[in-house]
Amino acid sequence: MVKIFIDDKPVEVKEGTTVFAAAEKAGIPIPHLCYHPAFIPEGSCRMCLVEIEGMPKLELACSTQVKEDMRIWTQSKRVIEARKGVLEFLLAEHPLDCPICDKAGECKLQDYYEEYGLFDSQFKEFKEKREKKVNIGENLILDCERCILCTRCVRFLREITKTQELGIFNRGVYSEISTYDGDLVNNNYSGNLVQLCPVGAITDSDFRFQIRSWFLQKGDSICPLCGRGCNISIEYHPGFARIQRKKRVYRITSRKNPQVNDFWICNLGRYEYSYFDENRLTNFISNIDGNNKGLDQESALQFMVQKIRKLYNTKKTSRIALILNSWLTNEELFLVSRIFRSDLRMERIFIIDPPQGEKDEMLLTAERSPNRKGAQEIGFDFKALNLEELSKATDMVIIFGEYLINQFNASEIKTALEGVKTKILYSSQDTELIPLVDMVFPTAIIAEKGGSLTNCEGKIQSFGPVLDSIGESRPEWQILLDVGKKLRINFHYYSQFKSPAAVLEKMEEEIPFFQKEK
Amino acid sequence: MKEKILTKNFGLKNNYKIEVYLEQKGYQSVRKALKEMTPEQILEEVKKANLRGRGGAGFPAGVKWGFVPKVDKPKYLCVNADEGEPGTFKDRYIMIHDPHLLLEGIIITSFCVGIHKAFIYIRGEYEIVAQRLEQAISGAYERGFLGKNILETGFDLDVIVHRGAGAYICGEETGLLESLEGKRGHPRLKPPFPASIGLFQCPTVINNVETLSNVPAIILKGAGWFCRQGLPKDGGTRIFGVSGMVKKPGIYELPIGINLKDIIFKHAGGMKAGKKLKAVIPGGMSAPILRADEIDVKMDFDSLVEAKSMLGSAAIIVVDEETPILEVLKSLAKFYSHESCGQCTPCRIGTSWINKIVKRMIQGKGKKEDITAIHRLANNILGNTLCPLGDAAAMPINSIVEKFSEELESTLSN
Numbered sequence: 014m015v016k017i018f019i020d021d022k023p024v025e026v027k028e029g030t031t032v033f034a035a036a037e038k039a040g041i042p043i044p045h046l047c048y049h050p051a052f053i054p055e056g057s058c059r060m061c062l063v064e065i066e067g068m069p070k071l072e073l074a075c076s077t078q079v080k081e082d083m084r085i086w087t088q089s090k091r092v093i094e095a096r097k098g099v100l101e102f103l104l105a106e107h108p109l110d111c112p113i114c115d116k117a118g119e120c121k122l123q124d125y126y127e128e129y130g131l132f133d134s135q136f137k138e139f140k141e142k143r144e145k146k147v148n149i150g151e152n153l154i155l156d157c158e159r160c161i162l163c164t165r166c167v168r169f170l171r172e173i174t175k176t177q178e179l180g181i182f183n184r185g186v187y188s189e190i191s192t193y194d195g196d197l198v199n200n201n202y203s204g205n206l207v208q209l210c211p212v213g214a215i216t217d218s219d220f221r222f223q224i225r226s227w228f229l230q231k232g233d234s235i236c237p238l239c240g241r242g243c244n245i246s247i248e249y250h251p252g253f254a255r256i257q258r259k260k261r262v263y264r265i266t267s268r269k270n271p272q273v274n275d276f277w278i279c280n281l282g283r284y285e286y287s288y289f290d291e292n293r294l295t296n297f298i299s300n301i302d303g304n305n306k307g308l309d310q311e312s313a314l315q316f317m318v319q320k321i322r323k324l325y326n327t328k329k330t331s332r333i334a335l336i337l338n339s340w341l342t343n344e345e346l347f348l349v350s351r352i353f354r355s356d357l358r359m360e361r362i363f364i365i366d367p368p369q370g371e372k373d374e375m376l377l378t379a380e381r382s383p384n385r386k387g388a389q390e391i392g393f394d395f396k397a398l399n400l401e402e403l404s405k406a407t408d409m410v411i412i413f414g415e416y417l418i419n420q421f422n423a424s425e426i427k428t429a430l431e432g433v434k435t436k437i438l439y440s441s442q443d444t445e446l447i448p449l450v451d452m453v454f455p456t457a458i459i460a461e462k463g464g465s466l467t468n469c470e471g472k473i474q475s476f477g478p479v480l481d482s483i484g485e486s487r488p489e490w491q492i493l494l495d496v497g498k499k500l501r502i503n504f505h506y507y508s509q510f511k512s513p514a515a516v517l518e519k520m521e522e523e524i525p526f527f528q529k530e531k
Numbered sequence: 532m533k534e535k536i537l538t539k540n541f542g543l544k545n546n547y548k549i550e551v552y553l554e555q556k557g558y559q560s561v562r563k564a565l566k567e568m569t570p571e572q573i574l575e576e577v578k579k580a581n582l583r584g585r586g587g588a589g590f591p592a593g594v595k596w597g598f599v600p601k602v603d604k605p606k607y608l609c610v611n612a613d614e615g616e617p618g619t620f621k622d623r624y625i626m627i628h629d630p631h632l633l634l635e636g637i638i639i640t641s642f643c644v645g646i647h648k649a650f651i652y653i654r655g656e657y658e659i660v661a662q663r664l665e666q667a668i669s670g671a672y673e674r675g676f677l678g679k680n681i682l683e684t685g686f687d688l689d690v691i692v693h694r695g696a697g698a699y700i701c702g703e704e705t706g707l708l709e710s711l712e713g714k715r716g717h718p719r720l721k722p723p724f725p726a727s728i729g730l731f732q733c734p735t736v737i738n739n740v741e742t743l744s745n746v747p748a749i750i751l752k753g754a755g756w757f758c759r760q761g762l763p764k765d766g767g768t769r770i771f772g773v774s775g776m777v778k779k780p781g782i783y784e785l786p787i788g789i790n791l792k793d794i795i796f797k798h799a800g801g802m803k804a805g806k807k808l809k810a811v812i813p814g815g816m817s818a819p820i821l822r823a824d825e826i827d828v829k830m831d832f833d834s835l836v837e838a839k840s841m842l843g844s845a846a847i848i849v850v851d852e853e854t855p856i857l858e859v860l861k862s863l864a865k866f867y868s869h870e871s872c873g874q875c876t877p878c879r880i881g882t883s884w885i886n887k888i889v890k891r892m893i894q895g896k897g898k899k900e901d902i903t904a905i906h907r908l909a910n911n912i913l914g915n916t917l918c919p920l921g922d923a924a925a926m927p928i929n930s931i932v933e934k935f936s937e938e939l940e941s942t943l944s945n
Binding site for chain 2: 054055056057058059060062069070071073076095098099101102103105106135136137138139141161162180181183184185186187188
């Protein structure tokens with residue numbers, strides 16, 4: 014450890030730490046454009062210059078390593094002047110089209126100008142004319158005029174994906190980012206370029222001109238689209254209820270977590286969010302004729318519980334089949350396990366997940382559900398489901414999730430379920446399964462509920478709801494708690510839980526895997 | 532002039548052929564170094580000789596070699612023959628007229644540092660020079676001065692000539708390394724310095740052609756003799772390349788510390804008929820300009836720093852009264868704007884901005900505030916760039932704006 018002083022504030026850091034990291038530790042922000050902690054320092058933007066005692070020139074915070082007793086000034090007159098100088102240069106050749114720039118509101122150049130600039134432009138010459146709309150890859154649009162040549166994009170593709178699709182071409186003020194010979198950026202992590210770009214040079218055609226960034230709110234969540242459990246932010250428009258907009262969620266961005274996804278997420282996680290708002294099931298549906306035709310959700314639940322209770326009382330729970338999926342949280346799967354295995358002593362439990370997809374060498378796993386590891390640790394196995402078997406000696410089928418439709422076609426399912434008296438579906442999406450069952454309870458998606466997921470490497474990650482659940486939909490953990498209590502087999506056990514967190518605490522007691530690492 | 536070190540064989544026909552060079556008692560220095568001296572002794576001698584880098588920065592060569600760590604990695608020598616500094620044409624003459632002198636320097640240096648592969652990075656435009664070098668190198672291979680087991684000492688060395696593609700920035704040592712590695716010529720952040728992490732991540736010595744060409748004489752005649760040719764702290768001679776409005780432009784090998792006035796008026800024959808001296812750029816285009824009344828100055832690194840200029844590559848550009856200073860400024864601004872590699876902000880945009888202002892002034896659309904703007908912008912570049920190119924642009928531009936402000940103002944539209 015070495016002791017240094019930043020703006021007269023003593024800081025103790027490990028030897029070899031950069032001035033930038035030391036300042037960060039001391040809570041002193043240093044403006045920067047080209048520096049990104051994931052890459053080798055480039056030192057080209059010159060925004061992070063600081064004054065160090067004994068050094069004749071200003072030095073780079075991003076690459077200079079601290080030495081014992083080093084005295085650093087980040088706000089001296091010289092430093093501020095240098096920052097202003099750099100900003101003046103950058104803005105001289107910048108188009109200043111902020112009103113139509115997607116990055117406005119979250120642009121580092123804007124932020125720093127507000128902090129250090131606020132000068133009148135002395136630039137009386139003609140700005141260089143450059144290409145404003147170059148398609149450099151799927152969803153990626155490059156504006157060469159806005160580009161400040163920080164080369165974060167180039168370095169991401171060189172150092173992280175190692176695909177090297179982008180390079181710098183031409184020299185001096187004519188330098189430009191471009192792909193080689195008309196090739197495109199083509200890898201599963203290309204969406205990160207948009208998030209990496211400190212200005213509005215690379216924009217996302219998925220987000221372009223959709224909404225101003227300052228209208229968006231951010232919530233932390235976990236990406237459920239594969240087994241990795243990448244940490245994400247869901248950026249949504251909170252005015253969904255007031256103003257009729259087509260969707261709530263406008264983009265998914267990555268959140269830093271060195272233990273899981275570092276700074277990145279794949280394109281699947283970034284762009285596959287249409288299921289948040291499209292094809293959602295908002296209301297309870299009853300397909301039953303006769304006496305129970307006009308059931309509401311509450312009484313339908315009561316109806317279902319009575320059916321189960323009847324079978325339980327006659328020791329016929331073996332006539333119930335339960336279909337689960339590993340999009341359910343740890344807590345939900347645990348409650349399922351308690352209710353259906355411990356209380357009802359059922360054995361016919363199947364897990365039907367979305368079909369496997371391609372995996373890549375970075376983050377994306379082959380499995381397309383977020384909690385297979387959790388399901389496994391709670392004690393579920395992944396035995397294959399045979400539809401014919403489902404139809405034999407079955408009075409009741411309870412299906413969680415819509416993934417059955419991915420494995421079998423609707424007519425197959427219809428035939429199999431024909432002889433089953435009671436067919437109940439819990440689903441968040443409107444699919445072909447709906448007409449095949451008696452009752453459909455709308456459920457919340459991961460983004461709308463709290464809980465935890467166990468990623469492919471066994472890391473348990475908790476999250477809270479970011480979005481409100483829509484219509485009559487409810488998170489499965491609430492539904493399951495209701496079922497547990499209403500069955501009156503073990504009422505007190507389920508009454509103790511008021512939140513997913515309380516369930517997880519119980520799991521820590523009951524299942525060794527879930528015990529907190531000490 | 533006591534004795535010529537670098538230009539003694541200039542004008543000798545076919546000197547690039549190994550037979551001719553050996554007739555001039557060539558490769559004696561290599562024989563002495565490899566057979567009679569240890570690497571430590573060579574290093575000691577070069578350090579004592581105070582041989583300062585001839586490329587421009589003037590860093591002592593012996594000290595530079597001493598920085599190379601003793602690690603178990605290949606080490607490289609890169610000979611900087613990019614010679615991109617405007618006004619500079621000395622290395623070309625050495626390589627054309629006495630390529631074996633450079634090769635001797637390369638062999639001794641490599642032996643001293645423990646290098647088995649040397650690259651000569653030569654500017655792309657020097658096609659004929661590169662051919663000449665290749666011919667000299669194959670001669671040296673034939674006679675066993677290069678290749679395996681040189682002079683039966685067990686020392687191996689290969690020399691490879693690599694032609695650049697025409698970028699000033701590739702004369703900057705780390706830009707040169709990147710280019711040599713096959714990448715875009717962008718300077719690297721320092722530290723780490725090339726002596727520890729250089730070419731292909733290995734320890735690398737980078738020296739200018741003229742610097743290395745001095746090494747054979749130091750070995751043969753000793754450090755003491757070498758220092759006596761120049762100044763005690765700045766040994767040897769320099770090849771001064773004089774261009775511009777003088778009677779006899781060309782190269783002159785003269786002792787370090789000679790007066791600039793003498794170079795121009797004695798050796799280069801004074802001003803061309805009817806021309807009056809206005810200003811001198813004493814060390815290549817990146818050196819701050821000297822007014823006619825400032826040229827009574829000794830030509831060594833320290834004296835020129837005192838005169839607020841620099842010796843640089845010792846290329847002397849003589850400007851006469853009839854040449855508008857705005858034209859000089861235009862050449863400067865255009866050159867640096869064209870040659871800025873574009874990597875760091877102040878140099879990329881600063882040089883281009885200044886060039887745009889100067890272009891407007893040339894068109895007669897200059898305003899008084901443009902002159903202050905140039906000064907302010909140059910100051911924002913100065914010291915804030917990634918590599919020395921920014922300073923190289925800012926310093927001479929500043930000196931012109933400061934020393935010739937009246938003349939510049941007289942060119943303004945109103």
